[in-house]
Amino acid sequence: MGTKASNWWTFWGVLILAWAAFPLVWMASLAFKSPATFRDGDSGFFPSEWTWENFQTVFEDELFTSALRNSAGIAVIATLLSVIVAMFAAYAIARLEFRGKKLLLSMALGIAMFPQAALVGPLFNMWRGLGIYDTWIGLIIPYLTFALPLSIWTMSAFFRQIPWEMEQAAQVDGATAWQAFRKVIVPLAAPGVFTTGILTFFFCWNEFLLAASLTSTDRARTVPAALSFFTGASQFQSPVTAVMAASVVVTIPVVVLVLLFQRRIVAGLTAGAVKG
Numbered sequence: 001m002g003t004k005a006s007n008w009w010t011f012w013g014v015l016i017l018a019w020a021a022f023p024l025v026w027m028a029s030l031a032f033k034s035p036a037t038f039r040d041g042d043s044g045f046f047p048s049e050w051t052w053e054n055f056q057t058v059f060e061d062e063l064f065t066s067a068l069r070n071s072a073g074i075a076v077i078a079t080l081l082s083v084i085v086a087m088f089a090a091y092a093i094a095r096l097e098f099r100g101k102k103l104l105l106s107m108a109l110g111i112a113m114f115p116q117a118a119l120v121g122p123l124f125n126m127w128r129g130l131g132i133y134d135t136w137i138g139l140i141i142p143y144l145t146f147a148l149p150l151s152i153w154t155m156s157a158f159f160r161q162i163p164w165e166m167e168q169a170a171q172v173d174g175a176t177a178w179q180a181f182r183k184v185i186v187p188l189a190a191p192g193v194f195t196t197g198i199l200t201f202f203f204c205w206n207e208f209l210l211a212a213s214l215t216s217t218d219r220a221r222t223v224p225a226a227l228s229f230f231t232g233a234s235q236f237q238s239p240v241t242a243v244m245a246a247s248v249v250v251t252i253p254v255v256v257l258v259l260l261f262q263r264r265i266v267a268g269l270t271a272g273a274v275k276g
Helices: 003-031 035-039 053-060 062-095 101-113 117-130 136-160 165-172 177-206 209-213 223-229 240-260 262-275
Strands: none
Touching: 003 240, 035 240, 053 062, 053 240, 062 101, 062 136, 062 177, 062 223, 062 240, 101 136, 117 136, 117 209, 136 177, 136 209, 165 177, 177 240, 177 262, 209 223, 223 240, 240 262
């Protein structure tokens, strides 16, 4: 590639990066603006006076702190269950030959593409009848439904790359099928399992529609849904700066995970897309 072409790619890369990062920088800028100066028309991009007041307001609000606990708990539980179930399903799909295998994969892909909005009404009535409306389990179940297909497709691509001769060699040395799976296959598939877990966690952490529709109090309402009800320090004041501070708080875990594991995330997305 010539120097001129390389410069053009660099230029467009920087331009796209600036376009993508602008909303995040603007969000962080508003989060550090004083509510008083914002109401008075502080129109500068960066705050004239930097303050932690908005973050203090956010963490003193029970609505946000309870939503943060709900988000963390529901996302972690849904991720763990999804990864465990998907690991066995992906192993069976990649390792075994059975009738209906392609149909199973097609159904999983169809569920992943199903519009969530179409399920909100039926789930609302069903959950109220079962008594799990506005509970953790009421959100974990639909999260698992939509996270499992992605997990199975992503993880099955990793399992297909494992040389099965190693499993056979372990069984020849005296290991049972379960021991060969646990001591040989699982460690080899660990990068794929870990990547799938991160992607599933992102889905559960950022989901809004189901969280807003299947909750009505702070018993199970997660952060994305709670932000739409967030009023800041007072309902008589503009909550913009406080909402931006809350958004920064819930964005930090996602950004940190992406920066730490960006190579694994890209590998997982590529494997699931190309080899699924």
